[in-house]
Amino acid sequence: MSSCLFCDIVDGKIPCEKVHGDENFLAFRDIAPAAPQHILVIPRQHIGSLNELDESLANMAGELLLLARRIAARENLDATGYRFVINCGADGGQSVGHLHLHLLGG
Ligand code: 5GP
Ligand code: ZN
Numbered sequence: 001m002s003s004c005l006f007c008d009i010v011d012g013k014i015p016c017e018k019v020h021g022d023e024n025f026l027a028f029r030d031i032a033p034a035a036p037q038h039i040l041v042i043p044r045q046h047i048g049s050l051n052e053l054d055e056s057l058a059n060m061a062g063e064l065l066l067l068a069r070r071i072a073a074r075e076n077l078d079a080t081g082y083r084f085v086i087n088c089g090a091d092g093g094q095s096v097g098h099l100h101l102h103l104l105g106g
Contacts, residue, residue, distance in 0.1 A: 004096075007098060027039055
């Protein structure tokens with residue numbers, strides 16, 4: 001039994017409203033949206049937070065940004081604008097200990 005909520009979502013143990021899924025990433029709608037469009041983009045691999053990023057994860061970090069940007073375009077947010085947020089640690093407002101990018105728009 002995983003102790004990580006987003007790993008449980010990756011493993012299909014907890015349902016989500018999926019927006020995108022591929023070999024390395026998953027994107028799904030936030031359960032408590034803070035904007036008309038609020039999508040979370042996560043790596044399937046468990047990475048606790050931005051604090052764990054190092055050179056070995058540079059490609060993953062770049063792909064995460066590019067994917068989020070593509071999803072923003074697919075959701076028709078690119079014309080009106082959108083925001084990416086990554087919270088890190090307690091003082092950064094991070095409540096789920098699995099790296100995730102918030103895509104907020106609309
Ligand atoms: P954080 O505060 O860690 O940056 O963001 C965690 C986000 O996950 C919050 O916006 C919260 O609403 C969302 N969240 C928490 N539990 C669930 C869940 O079970 N399903 C989904 N789809 N989102 C969740
Ligand atoms: Zn996890």
